Amino acid sequence: MIIRSAKMSDLEELTLLEELCFPPEEAATRESIRQRLQTLTESFFVAEIEHKIIGLINGSVTNSTVIFDEMFKDANYHISDGNYQAIFGLDVHPGYRRKGIAAKLMVHMIAVAKAAGRKGVILTCKDKLVKYYESFGFINKGISESTHGNAVWYDMVLEF
Secondary structure, eight states, rough: OOOOOGGGGGHHHHHHHHHHHHTTTTTTOOOHHHHHHHHTTEEEEEEEEETTTEEEEEEEEESOOOOOOHHHHHHGGOOOSSSSEEEEEEEEEEEGSSSSSSHHHHHHHHHHHHHTSSSSSEEOOGGGGGHHHHTTEEEEEEEEEEEGGGGEEEEEEEOO
C-alpha cells in the first residue's frame, strides 16, 4: 500500500468511495470533492493498492479549534498558513477495513500537519469513534455544534 497526494484524475474513484463509506446526507458530493482536490492540495491523501484507491483522508487548514458545518461545503474556508489541520473525511473501502489502513492515513496526516508547523489536528466524529481517535492522542471536547448530516458529532482535538 502507498499513500500519495490525491489528484483531479482520482475524482470519480473518490466520489464512489465517499458514497460507499457515508450515508447520503453525510457524504461529500462530487462537486465538494472536486473543490477539495483543487483547494486542499497539501492535505488530501489517498491510500492505494495496485493502482486502486482503497482509502482517503482530507481536510482544510484553519485557525479554528473546531469544525463548523460551512467548512464541509466550502473549501474557501481553507487557510494555507492556518494553525490547525482539520479532517473532514477518513474513508476506507469496506473490503479493506480492519487492516490498519485508516490508522496509517491518520498517522500520515498528523505527520504532515506537524511538518507544516501546525499547532494540532481537529476533527468531528460520532460517539462510537471517540475512543478510536483518543488512541491517537485526540481529546474529546464534547458534543459539537456541527449538525452535518443531521447527526450528533463530537469535537476532537490533538494538540502538538
